[in-house]
Amino acid sequence: MRATTIHAPGDIRFEEVPDPRIEEPTDAIVKVVAGCICGSDLWPYRGHNDIDPGSTIGHECVGVVEEVGSDVRDIRTGDFVIVPFDHCDNTCAHCRAGAHSACDELGFTESGQAEYSRVTQADGSLVATDGMPDDALIPSLLTLSDVMATGWHAAVAAGVRPGGTAVVVGDGAVGLCGVLAAAQLGAERVIAMSRHEPRQELARRFGATDIVAERGKEGAERVAELTGGVGADAVLECVGTDQAMKTAFAVARPGSTVGFVGVPHGVELPVRRMFQRNVGLAGGMAPVRRYLPELLDLVTSGTIEPGLVFDLTLPMEQSPEGYRAMDERRAIKVLLQP
């Protein structure tokens, strides 16, 4: 098949690789209908993560089940499925407690920007739609494989509740989905920290009531002003850098929680400040499967349209250009079609 691969920082290719195949009786092979590029794909692209040269890259996709292993019971060939980036059996003690991203049988999508992708624990991982979805729904369904579920997890972990004020640090696609999640979970005021006008606009469309363009200390002061000096009831940290984490703790009111979903890179947590102000930290890698039924309902009913985060659609063979566009922040998020 043809797949997106990474050979070195900045060196993304779309090339022929061996087809994925059923390796375990619990596997399924999905023919990708749409894949996309994740902010976390930029970590190796920018040289911040180790690279296995020539390996496939991409972990977000939706598609049609092409083949299933002999132990797969609930998912069938021909099903249109959401593929969570983190695969799970949905039955172990961790999954039963909602911690699907720590499943005993945890696996990951390894070729989401390709023609086919292997899914482990297919019955546990995959959620099928009712029949074939309209083309118009595909972008929003695709976000459920990671970015929307991750933004949702940030809001849940931060303890967003009806009536409160939520601050979202980060205006990437995850941050924007975090805005949508916070608004959907009932936050009365959603403050998006964003400097980029097109992203500010989308944040407003997703439910942001206020935009703070300032960063760092100035940004925190602006949030303090907006919250009468009290700080936010819930903070979503959707970047993963030390700067973003510092900002998150600076705007959190005493007794609140920072929900974090950005893969931490060089983050040093301010434990003394956390102690003195009783600001907690929760979150981590999103348990996508946990939220899928609820989010699928919200998307299919038209209640939310997270697919709006895609502002560039390319044929899959142009995935290298997709990476460049995201790296240069010319695009918020890039959708790839085989």
Next chain:
Amino acid sequence: MRATTIHAPGDIRFEEVPDPRIEEPTDAIVKVVAGCICGSDLWPYRGHNDIDPGSTIGHECVGVVEEVGSDVRDIRTGDFVIVPFDHCDNTCAHCRAGAHSACDELGFTESGQAEYSRVTQADGSLVATDGMPDDALIPSLLTLSDVMATGWHAAVAAGVRPGGTAVVVGDGAVGLCGVLAAAQLGAERVIAMSRHEPRQELARRFGATDIVAERGKEGAERVAELTGGVGADAVLECVGTDQAMKTAFAVARPGSTVGFVGVPHGVELPVRRMFQRNVGLAGGMAPVRRYLPELLDLVTSGTIEPGLVFDLTLPMEQSPEGYRAMDERRAIKVLLQP
């Protein structure tokens, strides 16, 4: 008056100092009936914190109100009161949200091991008992000024819920109160990590169902065995060292929360592990006033007897010996009587 003072690491004295006096109209002066030594007093005693030579030390006491400022309305001369170590107005936005330890008018008890102590924000801070309590109740009432409220905060922050498994890291007085709190909040299984037999015994009396004497990696393995490889539903970190924090994260199941109340010293939080396993951190300096009404009920009704943490009672002038006894772990916690 006579008060306990600290002059240098290891140099505790009981000596004449100026009487505390009403400085603000919201102040009260309390004649101390009983004070005690806190594990956190050992930080400066052991040279880990800066010392202002000759300053009074001690922040836990109960007593009788001797004098009130002109703006004090609810608390009256002659009331027997619990003095939270952290004073608060109980009316600001942070107090209303239960984050009393970040009160806009935050103050601290500065001479709890002395004959008199000044309390700021007396109406907000103090809780009076119904008349004079029996002598037998004094030790338990005294624990409400800090240690029991702090153990309770650890359990609340860790999210202890009926039916689950709680692990308590630390067998100091706070840890033991954490055991009592976890049991009281309904944990079905309370695992106390303790190597010292008298402390193990008290932990059992407070509701521990299991004792793990091993520490570090072995301790974590033992907890894993006890929890069927899953880990604890809630973890109380009641020490404040990096080792204790590492143990806490090692025994926490994915999706759970470590409730921390030990003043952090040299702690580096394992942010990557927290992310990968979705283990959160919450807690900090205890909002004592928040829990006082509830805890006072539990003590006066005889439901809990946290005063059992005191295994040494000394006349207050022997406070230097009290410090030695706690430093050498000859005593769990020392009660001082003027």
